[in-house]
Amino acid sequence: DIQMTQSPSSLSASVGDRVTITCRASQGISYFLAWFQQKPGKAPKSLIFAASNLQSGVPSRFSGSGSGTDFTLTISSLQPEDFATYYCQQYNSYPRTFGQGTKVEIK
């Protein structure tokens, strides 16, 4: 199974900050990497697919990069509605696997 490791597990940031979350796969997954946002009590929401492509309706302050084993999610200017938990997920092979999540909290 492919292990997905996110870092950090949590972070505190202020509105307007630039935030970067990293995700590392235990083996190469090409660009088959997605990012999801989840707010408390809500279903996950898809943000990015194929490592760097924004889902429809996702604000442009979100961006993704990487290929192979190392990936990043960047929020260029953190907004109040962005405080949430973020998960990466590989869909290169089964079983699909998620990172453990990164909780973005208000400083």
Added chain:
Amino acid sequence: EVQLLESGGGLVQPGGSLRLSCTDSGFTFTNYAMSWVRQAPGKGLEWVSSISASGGTTDYADSVKGRFTISRDNSKNTLYLQMDSLRIEDTAIYYCAKSGYGDPAYWGQGTLVTVSS
């Protein structure tokens, strides 16, 4: 807009069974693979199972293999998860998810399954 609505969750005793359903209100259900993803209380996301668009191919997490069965009825735009021999550790919110750009790309609101005596 894709709308996925899960049903069938509830309280069940260890060793019991439950069948979850997920109805897709869109027009493209038959074209896409579907999945179930679960989230135990206070924990992260765990992929459970997936089924191809035709229903001919299925995959399962090791934690549920042999106990859970995924299926779909394309004439009813409905996905199912038959859960047998339930364990306390199966307690979670179960999300139905649809592939698209990414796999999954769309998520339902989830249904809570509680396994407890």
